[in-house]
Amino acid sequence: MVSKVIISIDGTSSTGKSTIARRIAKKLNFTYIDSGSMYRAVTYFCLKNGIIFNNKIEKKKLSENLEKILIDFKLNPINSQNEISLNNNFIDSKLRSLEIAEHVSKIAKQKNVRNFILKIQHHYSKKNNIVMDGRDIGTVVFPNAKYKFFLTASSKTRAKRRYHEMKKNGLNISFSDVLENIITRDKDDSTRTNSPLKIPDDALTINTEKLSLDELEKIILDHIKNN
Ligand code: CDP
Secondary structure, three states, X not given: OOOOOEEEEEEOOOOOHHHHHHHHHHHHOOEEEEHHHHHHHHHHHHHHOOOEEOOEEOHHHHHHHHHHXXXXXXXXXXXXXXXXXXXXEEOHHHOOOHHHHHHHHHHHOOHHHHHHHHHHHHHHHHHOOEEEEEOOHHHHHOOOOOEEEEEEOOHHHHHHHHHHHHXXXXXXXXXXHHHHXXXXXXXXXXXXXXXXXXXXXXXXXXXXXXXXXXXXHHHHHHHHHHO
């Protein structure tokens, strides 16, 4: 079997990873997989099923329930996008709340959750050429990915982007809460023991602070063409 091509796009929160990853996948006719949405989906499940209770994770309940979680990516007929489904329901629009953002890093640092998601990530790479974005894609999930990118921008710029996106989606939030969440998550994601957020040695790091999406897309596609 010819091995599949993998493009990893890692970085801190709200650097535009998912938007650019989706665009690159479309351009190259690859499958786009949003790994953050998997951690968000598990968090959503935990909040709905009392596994996160009083801001704490019931760890025993979490491990008993992991096998009841069915995560898949398929075409959502409503918007024709490849989207996450949780137990056969499209839930992407429910995953972007501040409540999920405030709990997701606690869920994402659990070893059993990471192993559970790792299996799903590897499963997709067997079937398709993929673009996957996240925190540990180029370091832990696919250390042999053919092309690796790492996106950065200042926390203020990232919070502004996320705030406008959330407002556009009708969420009632304040800029300071969004900024605080981004700073807290960056810290939690980079300092955890399991698969911490870090720049892969062989990644191209891109500061997206002043780049338009078209400019960012060109940098990524040029790099792929020339390497
Ligand atoms: O959209 P944003 O960049 O804010 O976050 P996301 O990509 O949806 O990821 C949400 C959270 O999931 C992150 O803050 C991490 O805690 C976790 N995550 C992870 O641990 N590993 C990944 N590969 C992707 C996300």
